[in-house]
Structures are given as structure tokens and as C-alpha cells.
Amino acid sequence: MPTVSVIYFSGTGHTTKLAEAVQKGAASVPGVQTHLLAISGDDIVKGRYQNDAVLARLDASDAIIFGSPTYMGGPAGQFKVFADATAGKWFTGAWRDKVASGFTVSNSPSGDKFSTLQYFFTLAMQHGMVWVGLGEMPMQPNGVNQLGSFSGTMAQAGQEPTEVKPNAADKLTGELLGKRVAEYAVKLKK
Amino acid sequence: MPTVSVIYFSGTGHTTKLAEAVQKGAASVPGVQTHLLAISGDDIVKGRYQNDAVLARLDASDAIIFGSPTYMGGPAGQFKVFADATAGKWFTGAWRDKVASGFTVSNSPSGDKFSTLQYFFTLAMQHGMVWVGLGEMPMQPNGVNQLGSFSGTMAQAGQEPTEVKPNAADKLTGELLGKRVAEYAVKLKK
């Protein structure tokens, strides 16, 4: 059964909301199983991440979607610490040929979010994964891809409550990413 | 019939050699048709590229592999002028869901070649394409991926004759990229 996992870090809950939207989109594809996996600071000891259960879930997935706020021009430190803990998977080629994608949240419209998506792509390429981006035209009338991002989904959120931001349009943009990734997971599983 | 096109610019002939290797790799996959398409300066008038035959070939391809030397920290100007001429394809979504990848050549081991591959990826994402990287471990005993590149193939060549550089290992790294892209073109065509 094609399996799509969303692995993300969230500091304020905004990225959690977007992660849920991405999962919802993936789960909307018939026959696809999804996992929503949060990176917890509790699993980081002296700057190293360890959670074998999370890594086993990812090993067993056909697609992995990375998510993080953009902090100081890149993915959150907690996400990067997680990424470093996948070096063992790199060494054995365990994630080769899995589908990859990503999403990120920050306060400004641009806000160097592109840098975070570039990092996710670079990580995926080290693993030999295949990258599926958003594939949606920018600034659609219904708000889809309102920020104009192509390699993954960007959403905007600052100090607003998580009920307000990311807004409906950004969450829909996340859903469309999840759906597209899941469709590729199905196609490539055959 | 799954079709893989290699579209590239070459200033000194070194990138042509790598492009031929990439095509050879793609053509080695049973049932795959390939095209090797060079970007010619003759098709650039006042900074704009026009060659409808080349663009029609690409429209009819299932995978497009971008190639260019790295000049002044990015793809050759001639390649970028070509890329801008694909804006019409972007507008109509003509290249959406095609497989994409890329390769680049420069004189230094690193030499900002990563910047050129990042650009190819960004271009592919604007088109809604799916990116397939090299998927090979670095510094293999037979020389494959000797420079340590993951998002695409890098090769090294300076003033040496094109019979000497790119060397056999770099050309083999190009072949493996072409083969991998063609395999995905076949899988996704089904």
C-alpha cells in the first residue's frame, strides 16, 4: 500500500497546521496510507536526534515530505539535527528512489523561505530521492500558491493564532502538494 | 515510445562530450528514444532565443535533461536565454509532469557548479516537472561521481582537448544519469 509520511518540526504550531493539510491532501488519494510525524526536541540530546521508531516509519514509506518553519534563513535547527540523523540511511541507500517534497512557513511573503526548500531538495538528492514540487500556477483566483512558490509549498504565519494562519488558501496549497506527492507515490509503486 | 531529450549549450565542446554520454546512457534503456539538441548562438537574436523545432521536440519528450558549462557561477548565458524562451511553455503548463535532470562542466572540482544545478532544478520546478538526480554514492572506486554531486552530474574540464576531458569517469557518471532519467521516463509513462 503506497505510504506517504510527513516529517516536520513546528515551534509555534503554524507548521503543524500546514503539515496536517499536506497529510490531508495525501490521504485524499485512494489507496494511500499516511503518517504525520513530528520532530520533538525531547529526541535531541546534546545536538543529536534519536528516535528509531520515526526513522523506521520513514524507511517503510514510499514518499517523504519534509516540513519546517524558516528560522534565520533555513530550516529549524531541530529539523537539521533530524536530517543529520539520517546519515545512516544515506550510507545504505535506504531512501533511494523514494518520492520527496517539502513545505515551509515564515512571517514575510518571501522571507528566505526559498532557502529552506532548496535545503530540503539538497537533502533529498543526497538520499537519491525523486523530487516532486507543487506544480501549481502562482496567485490563483482562489488563493492557491499566492506567494508564488514552485519547488514546494510556502505559507505565511507570524504571531497570529494557529486558527487564523496559515490561512485557508495556504492550507489548500499544502493539500495540493500532499495530493500530488501521493499520486506520484502511487504511480511509481506500480 | 518514451522519449528523453538532452538540451545543452557548449562553448568549447567539453559539455557536448558530456551531453553525448548522457544521451548514450538514456539510449541504453530498452524502448527509449533520445534526442540530442544543442543550443546555438545563431538562434539568439538581440538576446532572445527562437527555434520552434527545438521547442517542439522538447514538447514531445517525456524527459528533458538540461546541460551547460558553469560560467561565472551559473549556467551559460546562452542556456539562460533559451530557458527564458520556454516561458510560453510555462504559461500553458506544457512541460508539467515531465521528468527533468541536469549536468554541468567547469574547470575546478567545486567551481560553483552546484549553483548551476540549483538553477536547472528551479527552472524545472517552475515548469512543474519532476526532478531525478544522480542517485550515486560519491567517489566510487571506478571514478563514478568523483566530484561528489547528487542533484545532477558534474564533470571537470578546462583547457584540455575534448578527447581528454571530461575523463572516462565523468562520462560514465553522465551515462548513469541518462540511464536513470530514462528509467523514470519509462516508469512514469505507463
Place this chain on the structure above:
Amino acid sequence: MPTVSVIYFSGTGHTTKLAEAVQKGAASVPGVQTHLLAISGDDIVKGRYQNDAVLARLDASDAIIFGSPTYMGGPAGQFKVFADATAGKWFTGAWRDKVASGFTVSNSPSGDKFSTLQYFFTLAMQHGMVWVGLGEMPMQPNGVNQLGSFSGTMAQAGQEPTEVKPNAADKLTGELLGKRVAEYAVKLKK
């Protein structure tokens, strides 16, 4: 006399407006001389740029600010062709230690404009230049840095008349970049 040159390509006139604002900001610094230099398609023959007068102006400048729309995920092809024509300057180190910066325009809030600024930076580093970014907090009440860019100035403009876009806030953001670069040109000239 400290000299700041703005070298840019504009396809629709929007980047020209931003370039003028950047120049205005630079010229506001006492004792600074400025040049506004447009890259013309007429100077591109078969994909190669030649205009010795423009290059001589840049050679004689203490700071060079690069500008271009973001087309298909990067600087306009015309800009890249110009950049390749500076390879001779690279070889002789003619631009080493000059101050550098950049600005870009596209239709979407994010729109991969970061990729264009990254390229400008990479180009500047190849030349051994020193990069001065915007240095302004994002989303200021008066609209300064409303898109949230740090490495240079981003502005938004699509099909609107050039009297309307870039808007006043984006042009002010351009002015502040020009002023900051000119201040560094003065400091480093001493």
C-alpha cells in the same frame, strides 16, 4: 570620488523604475557619483555581449549593483549573457574588492526571486567583491522591505503600468539599498 554603478536589464520597464530608485538612493550620499547602465539586447550578438564602454564604466566604479527581473527562476538571459562577458575582468581580478549588491523584480511575492539574488551574490564572489545586502527589517509600517528580503531588494510587478508598480514602498526599499551600498563605497574608499 566614490562611484556607484547600477547595471541592469529590464524587459518591461519595471526593473528600470527600481534601478532608478536604487541610483537615487546612492546619489543621496554626499560626494558619491552614480551611473545608471542598462544592458541592451542590441549589444548581444549570437548570445555574446559586447559593450566596452559599459565595462569600462564598471571597471572605474567602486561599487556595482546588479539588477534584473526574475525570469524562469533566475536572472534574465540578457543579464546572464552580460555576466559571462565579465569573465575577462575575473581573469585579471579587475573587480576584486569592489562593493556589490543586487535587486530583482517579479510578479509573485516570493516567485523564486531569492534565486536571482543568490546568483548575483555568486557572481560577485567569483569576482572577489564584497557583498552588502539590504540591512532592513521586514514588513516595516511604511512598507519598506514588505516582501521580506535580506540579501538584496525585491520588488513586485506584473502587467501593471510602470507608473503603478513597483509601488512606492518597493522603490523606497530600492533607495535604501542604493544608499547603503554608497555608504560602504565611501567607507571602503578611505
Place this chain on the structure above:
Amino acid sequence: MPTVSVIYFSGTGHTTKLAEAVQKGAASVPGVQTHLLAISGDDIVKGRYQNDAVLARLDASDAIIFGSPTYMGGPAGQFKVFADATAGKWFTGAWRDKVASGFTVSNSPSGDKFSTLQYFFTLAMQHGMVWVGLGEMPMQPNGVNQLGSFSGTMAQAGQEPTEVKPNAADKLTGELLGKRVAEYAVKLKK
């Protein structure tokens, strides 16, 4: 007194060796004071970095040089966690106008090290710092800049003992970076 600080993370000691070389280069400039500051995993609790003494040293510096191995296509997680802890400095503009640069180490010649330097640059730009790159021609006869990097210093090291790698040429490349940054710190302090 112009002060240059080198802040780095090292997992295996190779980056420490390069950091020492960078410091040596900075200290060779008359009248310059230097600090060598290691990021320790002991200062990371649940994925957050805290060490007020280190941050105070950086606040009091005129130039800050960032260093990290390239792990999984970017700076080490420990470095990124440190970077996130500078958000308070971002908010108050405490590091605005300081000189910035960076260096990185990995096993392959290219090895996505450019991605790490791009991140350092992006971080510096968020802080409103001024970036000074290597400014050395590639592949010099004495081994300086043998990998061909421009935005900062790259060095190569894998499983070799730290007495062997980074090699003398890479360490000299680090020294030249430190010296260049220190010279700019002096110039801009006046």
C-alpha cells in the same frame, strides 16, 4: 581594537583544524584580536542552544566567521541550532554591519559544500552583515583554493587523521580567508 571571532562546530576535529587556520590568518593582521569559539553539544538542550558568554563575545566582535562541516547537504544541525539562537540578535539588529564570512569541510571535492556556504551567507544577510568571500583564484600552483570556491573556504577531509586532512593547501586557504576578513574588519572599524 578590531576583533574577529571564529564560531564553528566540529564533529571529528577536521573543522577545528580549519578553524584554527582561519583564526591564525586573522591574527596575522596587525592590531587584530581574535577569538576561537566552538559550538558544544553540551550547550544544546532539547534542540535549543544556550551559551550567553559565547553570544556576548560575538556581540563584541567586528567580524564573525562561521564554520561547520557539511552534513547531509548543509551545515551541521548543531550549527543550525546555534544560528537559531541568534534570533534575538536579529531582532535588535545587534550584528548589523559586522563583517561575515564562512568555511566548510566535507569528504568529496564538491560534496554540496556550496550549499553550506550559501546558508552562511543567507544567515549573515538576515543579520544585515557584510559578506567578504575568499577572493582567491582557483587551483593556484601552491594549492590555494584547490577546490575552486569563491564565497568562502572549502576544505576536504573524510576519515583521515586530523594531522593529515585538511591538508596544508586547504589550511593555507583558510588562513587567507581569515586574513582577508580581518583586513576588512580593520578598514571598516576606522
